[in-house]
Amino acid sequence: MHVHTHPAPRGLLRALDRPAREAVELGHRPLRASVAYAAAGLGLVTLASVVAALLDAGQPSLGVPRLDALRAGLESIAIVSPALLIASLYLGLRMALRTIIAGLALGLLTGGFVAASLIPLMAFLSLVERTDAGLQFAMSPLVPTVALISISVVVLRIMSTLDPSRTSMWVGRLFVVLVFSVFAFRFLSHSTFFVLP
Amino acid sequence: MVLSEAQLTAAPMTLGARPEPVSPFVLWSAEDLLPVEDIALAEEDRGLFVHLLQDPDALVKRMLDPTRIQSTLLGSLLVMVSSMSVFALAAGSGIGLDAPGLFRATALLPLNTLLAVAAALGPAYATSILVAARMPMARLVTAMTSALAAGSVILAALSPLPYVLLELDPVWAGPLSLVGSFAAAAMLSGIRVRRTLMAMAVAVRRASLDDPAVELPDEVAHRVGILARMTMVVLAFTVSLSFWAFDALV
Numbered sequence: 001m002h003v004h005t006h007p008a009p010r011g012l013l014r015a016l017d018r019p020a021r022e023a024v025e026l027g028h029r030p031l032r033a034s035v036a037y038a039a040a041g042l043g044l045v046t047l048a049s050v051v052a053a054l055l056d057a058g059q060p061s062l063g064v065p066r067l068d069a070l071r072a073g074l075e076s077i078a079i080v081s082p083a084l085l086i087a088s089l090y091l092g093l094r095m096a097l098r099t100i101i102a103g104l105a106l107g108l109l110t111g112g113f114v115a116a117s118l119i120p121l122m123a124f125l126s127l128v129e130r131t132d133a134g135l136q137f138a139m140s141p142l143v144p145t146v147a148l149i150s151i152s153v154v155v156l157r158i159m160s161t162l163d164p165s166r167t168s169m170w171v172g173r174l175f176v177v178l179v180f181s182v183f184a185f186r187f188l189s190h191s192t193f194f195v196l197p
Numbered sequence: 198m199v200l201s202e203a204q205l206t207a208a209p210m211t212l213g214a215r216p217e218p219v220s221p222f223v224l225w226s227a228e229d230l231l232p233v234e235d236i237a238l239a240e241e242d243r244g245l246f247v248h249l250l251q252d253p254d255a256l257v258k259r260m261l262d263p264t265r266i267q268s269t270l271l272g273s274l275l276v277m278v279s280s281m282s283v284f285a286l287a288a289g290s291g292i293g294l295d296a297p298g299l300f301r302a303t304a305l306l307p308l309n310t311l312l313a314v315a316a317a318l319g320p321a322y323a324t325s326i327l328v329a330a331r332m333p334m335a336r337l338v339t340a341m342t343s344a345l346a347a348g349s350v351i352l353a354a355l356s357p358l359p360y361v362l363l364e365l366d367p368v369w370a371g372p373l374s375l376v377g378s379f380a381a382a383a384m385l386s387g388i389r390v391r392r393t394l395m396a397m398a399v400a401v402r403r404a405s406l407d408d409p410a411v412e413l414p415d416e417v418a419h420r421v422g423i424l425a426r427m428t429m430v431v432l433a434f435t436v437s438l439s440f441w442a443f444d445a446l447v
Contacts, residue, residue: 020217020233027235079287079357086354089250097247099235161217162235178357185364 016113019106019154020161026102034098038105044112045147046070051119052139055126072187073144077108077151080178084155087171094163107154111147118143141187148183152176245272249347253389257396260339261404270339273346274311280349281307287356288375288446291363305445310349313435314341317428324427328420330398340393341428345436348386352378379440383433390432391425 015022015037026034049070081104088100095103125137152175159172216232219225245268248255259269285306289299318338325331332340355378363371395413398421403411413421 017223018217018219018229021229024233024235079360082283083354083357086250086350089247090351090354092251095235097244157218161215161233164215178361181361182357185361189364 012109015106016110019103019110020158023099023103023106023158024162026105027096027099031098031101034102034105037102038108041105041108041110041112042074044116045073045108045143048112048115048119048122048143048147049140052122052143055122056138056140067140069141069144069187072183073148075186076148076179076182079182080175083178084171084175087174088168091167091171093159093165093168093171095159099162103155103158104151106158107151110154111150114150115143115147118146144183148179152179245269246276246350249273249276249343250350253392254396256343257393257400260336260343260393260397261400266335266339270335270342273339273343277310277342277346277349278307280346280353281310283353284349284356284378285445287360288363288378291360291371292367292446293363294446302445305443306440309439309443309445310345310436313432313439314338314345316435316439317341317431320431321424321428324431325424328423330417330420330424332394332397332424336397340397341390341432344386344389344393345432347389348382351385352382355381375446383436386432387429390428391422394421394425394428 282303285302289302359374362374
């Protein structure tokens with residue numbers, strides 16, 4: 001039976017589909033390419049978070065500080081990413097510094113795509129909230145949480161592909177645990193480290 | 198091109214690397230389905246930051262090259278100052294310092310370390326003269342600074358721990374994690390000082406005798422060991438006093 005196969009994707013979708021190979025290639029391009037990917041990802045996460053905050057604005061009784069989750073998520077990435085870079089280098093994982101930076105940038109880009117893909121769901125939930133069903137959803141913390149999960153998944157996938165050693169696996173697990181620990185503690189404590197409007 | 202099952206399973210495996218999981222609903226080229234491995238850079242193409250963390254021998258080569266020693270010293274200083282600042286920022290915000298307090302901490306912690314290195318240089322140099330293992334001052338400064346820079350980078354890598362634990366338990370776990378981070382960084386710096394001095398002594402001896410296989414005689418290694426230990430002790434003393442007296446993180 002002849003099956004018409006879909007051609008391999010180009011551009012950003014190709015980067016999202018095969019992050020390990022893309023991280024290696026991106027690592028050999030100028031650093032600004034990685035920075036551009038990371039900036040695009042951060043922009044998408046911020047956009048989705050702002051949409052969630054606006055949708056939550058109609059539900060003040062939830063008591064959720066609207067951009068605190070985004071702030072905590074950004075803090076956790078900013079604090080834990082340098083630790084991942086240094087640990088990978090010090091322990092001699094089979095990944096160059098630039099490849100790990102590119103991997104983090106691809107993680108952010110994927111997180112941005114996943115966060116943006118939640119916008120239709122959040123709009124739908126906002127409509128449901130306005131009915132007589134009496135349901136309420138806290139959407140502000142959802143977006144950064146999902147983005148952090150996506151970043152963690154992509155980084156673990158890249159690490160397990162490029163260096164499947166036990167050390168690499170433990171570094172990856174520690175990265176995930178630290179990212180979510182910092183996120184949880186900073187979100188719960190309502191820090192004033194970064195002041196967002 | 199569509200790959201058969203036999204072709205897919207026959208894809209050559211590179212040691213350690215493995216194929217990346219890709220979508221089974223998309224047509225991939227044969228190249229996309231091969232194991233992925235990062236291309237290692239040649240030693241000279243790796244930057245100082247990588248050498249500081251991974252390769253003390255490469256660092257010694259830099260120190261023995263008169264055209265590179267200055268850039269190695271400046272780079273080590275830059276890495277040390279920025280790593281200490283990152284740690285001060287993380288630990289300071291974990292403690293709950295306000296914005297002026299954070300600014301003070303990020304400026305004072307690297308300054309304390311620089312002051313401590315400057316104070317430790319004289320005694321270390323004097324020890325090198327006393328044990329008949331005099332090091333040229335430029336190499337001694339660079340060796341001590343690069344070892345402290347490596348320790349500072351590890352300190353920056355450990356910063357998420359105090360950042361979280363100071364929030365969780367500011368009475369016990371937080372301060373202990375802070376002390377533990379400094380202790381781990383100090384231990385690494387100490388190991389690195391010894392390794393650098395030993396590697397430098399071996400490299401210079403090999404160059405002197407024009408024999409790439411020669412090792413240090415036990416008696417010479419013993420003297421270099423004394424110098425390394427004294428350097429570690431003096432550095433530990435001055436750095437601890439500096440952190441204690443100037444209260445960077447308060």
